[in-house]
Amino acid sequence: MAISATNGAGVTVLRVSGLRTQFGAQVIHDDLELTIKRGEIIGIVGGSGTGKSVLLRTMVGLIRPAAGQINMLGAEITALNDDARATLQKRIGVLFQDGALFSSLTVAQNIMLPLKEHTDLPPALRLEIAEVKINMVGLAPDAANKYPSELSGGMRKRAGLARALALDPEILFLDEPTAGLDPIGAAAFDQLIGELRQALNLTVVMVTHDLDSLGAICDRIAVLLDKRVKVGTMASLRQDSEPWIHEYFHGPRARAALDPLTAGNE
Amino acid sequence: MSTDAGTAHDIGTVDSRLDGDLWRIVLAGQWTVAAATGIDRALKSLPSATQNRVAIDMAQVSALDTAGAWLVWRTIAALNDQGVETELVAAQPAHTSLIDTVARNAVPCPDPPRRRNAFIAMVERVGAATFAALYEARDLLNFLGLVVIVLARSIVRPHRIRLTPLIFHIEQSGLNAIPIVGLISFLIGVVLAFQGAEQLAKFGVEIFTVNIVASGVLREMGVLLTAIMLAGRSGSAFTAQIGTMKVNEEIDAMRTIGLDPMEVLVLPRMWALVICLPLLAFFANVMGLLGGAIMATTALDITFFQFARQLASATTLWTFWIGIIKAPIFGFIIGLVGCYEGLRVSGSAESVGRLTTRAVVESIFLVIILDALFSILFAELGI
Known part of the structure; x- marks a missing residue:
């Protein structure tokens, strides 16, 4: 929620253990283990239908796991009562794929909604904070009074991000933040996430398909495979011999996106 | 103003006093969105500076988030507008950089379109309908x-x-x-x-x-x-x-x-x-x-x-x-x-x-x- 004297790098903020999710007889994840530390940006990748979004939705508490524990910021989310869950929700922010802005509210009202709901801030201060967030995510000030239907896809994502950041969460979950953006917009969004991590001491969990994002800002990458995740850095996963992972990080698109970067690093 | 700075759940406070020829505003505790209402009120009732040099002492601030940083920046900006010189004292580097980030983004948004007179609005709506x-x-x-x-x-x-x-x-x-x-x-x-x-x-x-x-x-x-x-x-x-x-x-x-x-x-x-x-x-x-x-x-x-x-x-x-x-x-x-x-x-x-x-x-x-x-x-x- 805030930068404290010790910024707590290295502390585990999210630990998923023994997670199983299933819909009917179809098992999506089985015995999945994942640990995320404060201040890191972790990217979740995987083929279509491996349950990337399901994992994200399970972590934020929208889907109840069939088995396993999810320990977020010291609380076991599957065992929380409603009050404790609401308190925990204030400490996380979620950006859905298309922003998921409330269509009947303007951008500023969307951002002020969590503030209005969870704090007793006077309206003027709420608006001032919303204005800071609007500028922070790179929206033009005149976007404040627009409705979501009047915004482009990239602007909706930025506005959704501003709403997710309204309460200064400790963990930010992003579902395909760069999908549907042009390369310039996507790069700018990556840069924004990196900057916000620095400025607000965020931990970021993002589901993505974007190899550029993975290379540019992710500290670690979790690959969903066979109902589990395999976690590694970009460098270590590129050495991995598992066929899917090899194909993912060595396919033609991966080479185009990553080789200049690794060439520079080597 | 003495607060038990450093403990985890100390609520954000603000106080001011004359310290030699320097007007000192002392911030303490958690300057976060949860405490922002109280801080906002305290800031508004703060006696105005008697000197034209003000030190904002952040030594005892244990936590700062965007809302807190905004309140700090708003105070600084208001003082600067009055021609008062301000200086951040003993702020942690992370806090300073957050305040800088907020300062960079402190661009007010235009006011929402004003609501018209109710009668005119009604006539207009009937016409439009x-x-x-x-x-x-x-x-x-x-x-x-x-x-x-x-x-x-x-x-x-x-x-x-x-x-x-x-x-x-x-x-x-x-x-x-x-x-x-x-x-x-x-x-x-x-x-x-x-x-x-x-x-x-x-x-x-x-x-x-x-x-x-x-x-x-x-x-x-x-x-x-x-x-x-x-x-x-x-x-x-x-x-x-x-x-x-x-x-x-x-x-x-x-x-x-x-x-x-x-x-x-x-x-x-x-x-x-x-x-x-x-x-x-x-x-x-x-x-x-x-x-x-x-x-x-x-x-x-x-x-x-x-x-x-x-x-x-x-x-x-x-x-x-x-x-x-x-x-x-x-x-x-x-x-x-x-x-x-x-x-x-x-x-x-x-x-x-x-x-x-x-x-x-x-x-x-x-x-x-x-x-x-x-x-x-x-x-x-x-x-």
Whole structure:
């Protein structure tokens, strides 16, 4: 929620253990283990239908796991009562794929909604904070009074991000933040996430398909495979011999996106 | 001002004092969104600086988030505006950089458009709604023309009618509506008989209940209720189906493949309603009369034979036709409005919902208007 004297790098903020999710007889994840530390940006990748979004939705508490524990910021989310869950929700922010802005509210009202709901801030201060967030995510000030239907896809994502950041969460979950953006917009969004991590001491969990994002800002990458995740850095996963992972990080698109970067690093 | 800075749950505070020739504002505790209300109030009641140099002492601040950083920056900016020199003292580097970030982003957004005077706004809304209704009427008339052309073409060249969707929509709008239409008409027959009998008993002419039921059901209620049911059931479904396809860009895809949405989507739906509504209205008439007859034989002293004889003498074939003639026209109107509103959907899923509601209201409205016009027409014709 805030930068404290010790910024707590290295502390585990999210630990998923023994997670199983299933819909009917179809098992999506089985015995999945994942640990995320404060201040890191972790990217979740995987083929279509491996349950990337399901994992994200399970972590934020929208889907109840069939088995396993999810320990977020010291609380076991599957065992929380409603009050404790609401308190925990204030400490996380979620950006859905298309922003998921409330269509009947303007951008500023969307951002002020969590503030209005969870704090007793006077309206003027709420608006001032919303204005800071609007500028922070790179929206033009005149976007404040627009409705979501009047915004482009990239602007909706930025506005959704501003709403997710309204309460200064400790963990930010992003579902395909760069999908549907042009390369310039996507790069700018990556840069924004990196900057916000620095400025607000965020931990970021993002589901993505974007190899550029993975290379540019992710500290670690979790690959969903066979109902589990395999976690590694970009460098270590590129050495991995598992066929899917090899194909993912060595396919033609991966080479185009990553080789200049690794060439520079080597 | 002494706070136990450093403990985890100390709430943010602010205090000020004169320290030599320096005015010192001391911040302490957690400057976070949870404490922002109290801090905001404290900042507003802070005595104004007596010196033109102010030190903002952040040594005891244990936590800072964007809201807290904004409050710090707002204080600094306000002092600077008064020509007071400010200096951040003993701030952690992370805190300084957050305040810098906020300062960079402290661009006020334009005010939301002002609300107009309520009376003017009301007049304006009435005007806008009137024009919107007129435009809508014109567009609906345009669509009517288009549909008539497509329908006429389909009569000349019946092989253009797609049989599978036509049968499908007849099943959906006609066959599946039979239970609910039958039940409603039956109950209306019962109610008409009961209410009629209660009034007519005062004159001792209970037998004329049959006339009330017969002309009530056959001329008006049977077909009108069926039309209203179908407007709610099928008209809304047409708008929702076509609207969802519009949102999914399916209509555009159809056009690029060379299919005419009017022919593929609108035509079978229109024909289905034009065919089904008379049949359903006939069924509704039967059920309505049945309801009246059952009410008359059980609750009143009218036997079934008396009912049948009175029915035969009270009605002519025209009584029946007056109801049924209206049915295909009502079906046409309901299908027209349902398809028209569906094709008007644009962009969002929200507009599907809005236009579906509108389709139902509009088609019921038009059906009742037409029914009234028919009544006048038939009265003028003397039938």
